Amino acid sequence: MTDRPVFLFACFDVDTAPWLTEIAAALPEVELRVWPDVGDPAGVDYVLAWKAPAEVWSGLVNLKAIFSMGAGVDGLLRDPALPSGPPLVSMSDPGLVTGMEEYVVARVLHHFRDFGSYAALQAAGLWRPLAPHLPQDCRVGVLGLGRLGSACARRLASFGFDVAGWSRRPSQVEGVQAYAGPDELDAFLARTDILVCLLPLTPQTEGILSRSLFARLPDGAVLINVGRGAHLVEDDLLAALDCGQLSGATLDVFRIEPLPAGHPFWSHPKVTVTPHVSAVTHPRTAALSLARNLRRLQRGEPVEGLVDRAAGY
Ligand code: NDP
Ligand code: OXD
Numbered sequence: 001m002t003d004r005p006v007f008l009f010a011c012f013d014v015d016t017a018p019w020l021t022e023i024a025a026a027l028p029e030v031e032l033r034v035w036p037d038v039g040d041p042a043g044v045d046y047v048l049a050w051k052a053p054a055e056v057w058s059g060l061v062n063l064k065a066i067f068s069m070g071a072g073v074d075g076l077l078r079d080p081a082l083p084s085g086p087p088l089v090s091m092s093d094p095g096l097v098t099g100m101e102e103y104v105v106a107r108v109l110h111h112f113r114d115f116g117s118y119a120a121l122q123a124a125g126l127w128r129p130l131a132p133h134l135p136q137d138c139r140v141g142v143l144g145l146g147r148l149g150s151a152c153a154r155r156l157a158s159f160g161f162d163v164a165g166w167s168r169r170p171s172q173v174e175g176v177q178a179y180a181g182p183d184e185l186d187a188f189l190a191r192t193d194i195l196v197c198l199l200p201l202t203p204q205t206e207g208i209l210s211r212s213l214f215a216r217l218p219d220g221a222v223l224i225n226v227g228r229g230a231h232l233v234e235d236d237l238l239a240a241l242d243c244g245q246l247s248g249a250t251l252d253v254f255r256i257e258p259l260p261a262g263h264p265f266w267s268h269p270k271v272t273v274t275p276h277v278s279a280v281t282h283p284r285t286a287a288l289s290l291a292r293n294l295r296r297l298q299r300g301e302p303v304e305g306l307v308d309r310a311a312g313y
Contacts, residue, residue: 004029004030004031005029005030005031005045005046005064005294005298006030006031006033006039006043006044006045006046007023007027007030007031007032007033007044007045007046007047007048007294008033008034008035008038008044008046008047008048008060009023009032009033009034009035009048010035010047010048010049010050010052010056011048011049011050011051011052011069012050012051012052012053013050013051014050014069016034018283018284019283019287020032020034021283022283022284022286022287023048023283023287023290025287026287026288026290026291027287027290027291027294030045030046030294035052035056038059041058041059041060041061042059042060042061042062043062044060044062044063045062045063045064045065046063046064046065046066046067046294047060047063047065047066047067048067048068048069048290049066049067049068049069049076050068050069050070050075051075052076052079054079054080054081055081057079057081057082057083058081060083061083063083063085063086064086064087064297065086065087065088065089065294065297065303066082066083066086066087066088066089067089067091067290067293067294068088068089068090068091068307069091069281069286070090070091070281071090071091071092071093071096071147071148071279071281071305072090072200072201072227072228072313073088073090073200073307073313074200074201074202074228074312074313076088077307077309077312084309087297087303087306087307088306088307088309089293089303089304089305089306089307090305090307090313091281091286091289091305092147092289092293092304092305093281093282093285093286093289094285094289095281095282095284095285095286096148096279096280096281096282096285096286097147097148097151097279099278099279099280099282100148100151100152100198100226100278100279101151101152101155103226103252103274103277103278103279104152104155104156104196104198104224104226104278105152105155105156105159107224107250107272108140108156108159108161108194108196108224109159110250110272111194111222111224111248111250112133112135112138112161112194114130116248116270116272117130118130120269134160135159135160135161135162136160136161136162137162138161138162138193138194139161139162139163139164139191139192139193139194140153140156140161140162140163140164140192140193140194140195140196141163141164141165141166141188141189141191141192141194141195141196142156142163142164142165142166142176142196142198143165143166143195143196143197143198143199143208143227144165144166144167144197144198144199144200144227145165145166145167145171145173145176145178146167146198146200146313147305148198148279149165149167149196149198149199150165150171150173150176152196152198153165153173153175153176154173154174154175154176157174157175157176158175162177162191163175163176163177164176164177164178164179164188164191164192165177165178165179166178166179166180166184166185166188167179167180168180168181168204168311169181185216186216189213189216189217190216190217190218191218192217192218192221193217193218193220193221193222194221194222194224195217195221195222195223195224196224196226197209197223197224197225197226197227197231197232198226198227199227199228199231200227200228200312200313201227201228201230201231201312202311202312202313203312204312205227205231206230206231207230207231207232207233208231209223209225209231209232209233209236209237210233210236211233211236211239211240214236214237214240214245214246215245217245217246219244219245220244220245220246220247221245221246221247222246222247222248222249222250223237223246223248223249223250223251224249224250225249225250225251225252225253226252226253226278226279227253228253229253229254229255229256229257230255231253232251232255234255234265237249238264238268241268241270241271246270247270248270248271248272249270249271249272250271250272250274251265251271251272251273251274252274252275252276252277252278253276253278254276257275257276258275259273259275289304292304293305
């Protein structure tokens, strides 16, 4: 028996040891248990979950909150066994935000500075300077202006790109032209040369990166998908790349992960593949956010990253 809040670690497909070290340091007041050593499941107050199988939730009848190790909660919400009562809190990790900013800026600069073309020229042994461009003439559009999308949009604006963002409800991000809702999607797409997807996966956003969306972008636009694989209709992207409607794509997330051997994305000359690493939750920074949020809950204060289950993010 213990008077301390019981905190269950139920994350899969991650290196557990650094997480346990950082959580123990950031939250000395909790009793830390690691699934499957749950003890009495009715005594568990908090869970940190990632890729957890359905049996994790069995008997956890007194949960005060469920914390997601990731920013995206689509996986958790898909699980019918997820307890519906306790607040679900997504990861608000400054390390995750910084990682996403780095990745998105790097890939936008890659496309803007023609590094793909220079790699092909080098492979052909050709010294051929291409015409320079000005960042203010390059229109970047970010789908999703949440914690990650707004941070990336701000960073891109600081490079002088002409940046816009699209969200569900009207929003304001300094230096970023804001569009909202289905009625403003066409106008947003029509002014977007490089499209970055940082939407959550919901019934409304699944398959949004499709033939019909690509047709509304300027010819030769570029796609960077760092949201979820199911945002993208893969065959539509391949067709758009092959006919020249899109000139390139950077993909970090896929419908099936790991991306199966032999998938056309692996070898497509206009596609860059990375293995879902654009932003990885870092145990050190994440444990501190987790501790802040858990203490807020204990004091009855609002938490950062509270998920609206009905909206799906
Ligand atoms: P947030 O919940 O903070 O923001 C989501 C944004 O998407 C909001 O601006 C929201 O609009 C907008 N949005 C949601 N639904 C719609 C819709 N139907 N139409 C238009 N806009 C919509 O999420 P984060 O920024 O923290 O994360 C975004 C996603 O990034 C995650 O859900 C995850 O899928 C992905 N991700 C990928 C990682 C990777 O390694 N590849 C790492 C981390 C996250 P509004 O502001 O109006 O609510
Ligand atoms: C996340 C992810 O959602 O890593 O945090 O995909």
